[in-house]
Amino acid sequence: MSVVVTVAPTGPIASKQDNPNLPTSPAEIAAAVTRAYELGASVAHIHLRDEQQRPTADLNIARDVIARIEDASPILIQLSTGVGLGVSYEDRAALVELKPAMATLNPCSMTFGGGEFLNPPTKVRELVRRMVDLGVKPELEIYDTGHLDECLRMRDEGILPELLQFSIVMGVPGGMAATPENLIMMQRRLPADCVWQVIAIGRANLNLTAIGLALGGNARAGMEDTLHLGKGRPAPGNDPLVERAVGLVRGLDLELATVDQTRELLQLS
Ligand code: KMH
Ligand code: ZN
Numbered sequence: 001m002s003v004v005v006t007v008a009p010t011g012p013i014a015s016k017q018d019n020p021n022l023p024t025s026p027a028e029i030a031a032a033v034t035r036a037y038e039l040g041a042s043v044a045h046i047h048l049r050d051e052q053q054r055p056t057a058d059l060n061i062a063r064d065v066i067a068r069i070e071d072a073s074p075i076l077i078q079l080s081t082g083v084g085l086g087v088s089y090e091d092r093a094a095l096v097e098l099k100p101a102m103a104t105l106n107p108c109s110m111t112f113g114g115g116e117f118l119n120p121p122t123k124v125r126e127l128v129r130r131m132v133d134l135g136v137k138p139e140l141e142i143y144d145t146g147h148l149d150e151c152l153r154m155r156d157e158g159i160l161p162e163l164l165q166f167s168i169v170m171g172v173p174g175g176m177a178a179t180p181e182n183l184i185m186m187q188r189r190l191p192a193d194c195v196w197q198v199i200a201i202g203r204a205n206l207n208l209t210a211i212g213l214a215l216g217g218n219a220r221a222g223m224e225d226t227l228h229l230g231k232g233r234p235a236p237g238n239d240p241l242v243e244r245a246v247g248l249v250r251g252l253d254l255e256l257a258t259v260d261q262t263r264e265l266l267q268l269s
Helices: 026-039 059-072 089-098 121-134 145-156 180-189 202-214 239-251 259-265
Strands: 005-007 043-046 076-079 102-105 110-112 115-117 137-142 164-170 194-200 218-221 228-230
Touching: 005 026, 005 239, 026 043, 026 059, 026 239, 043 059, 059 076, 059 089, 076 089, 076 259, 089 121, 102 121, 121 137, 121 145, 137 145, 145 164, 145 180, 164 180, 164 202, 180 202, 194 202, 194 218, 202 218, 202 239, 218 239, 228 239
Parallel strands: 005 043, 005 218, 043 076, 076 102, 102 137, 137 164, 164 194
Antiparallel strands: 110 115
16 A cells, blocks of 8 residues: 655745745745655645735635646645635635645634634535535545544535545644544544545654554645754755655655555545
């Protein structure tokens, strides 16, 4: 069985003030993704930033980033519809109209650090229906036990089609803590026939990514999830984080999925 490595080069919160190596411009994001593809990643999880580094759902910036990535490699693009706190749900949802191979779906509202991450049930369901119509595969970001149950409810309502693709997100203040116990509990509660990965935010990133791989999950790496390689060691870019995840895959004697294998494994249209 091969393992999908996703690169998440930049997220919605950190800035170059936190780590000057964080890619934020379209050219920087595309360069980080291209390098990650060369290192073994087959999926790119993409957040967009405006010229002031603020998270944005601007469709022109999205088109620019997508075109730059597609010019350089066949890596599969997963647009974030989480986008960033404070961006309207309507603007976030409009990103799927660009028909990326995948887009994230955040099933529930929650406290997110010092802010609120709003995902009202009716809007979430509208977005799922639109994604299904457009052939955009939802990647389900579950930050707590109830978020998994909400996804299973949408599956049972006939809204979310199989094959379900989960990200178990750990370490967001307001979501579940990044502990091995929580990961094992969540992994045991997943439906038997699904694909999943760990998104471990911050210090636990390396350990929980390794445990996730050992438990049969896929892996995600990049500066959206951690800005550091270790205590007091800021990451000099996304490359070493991707290399580290690829090294874990190989060290566990697993195979890296190619883009074509990833299409099959994730049942992308
Ligand atoms: N950085 C993640 C914990 C998404 O991309 O849809 C939250 C997030 C969700 O950004
Ligand atoms: Zn994200």
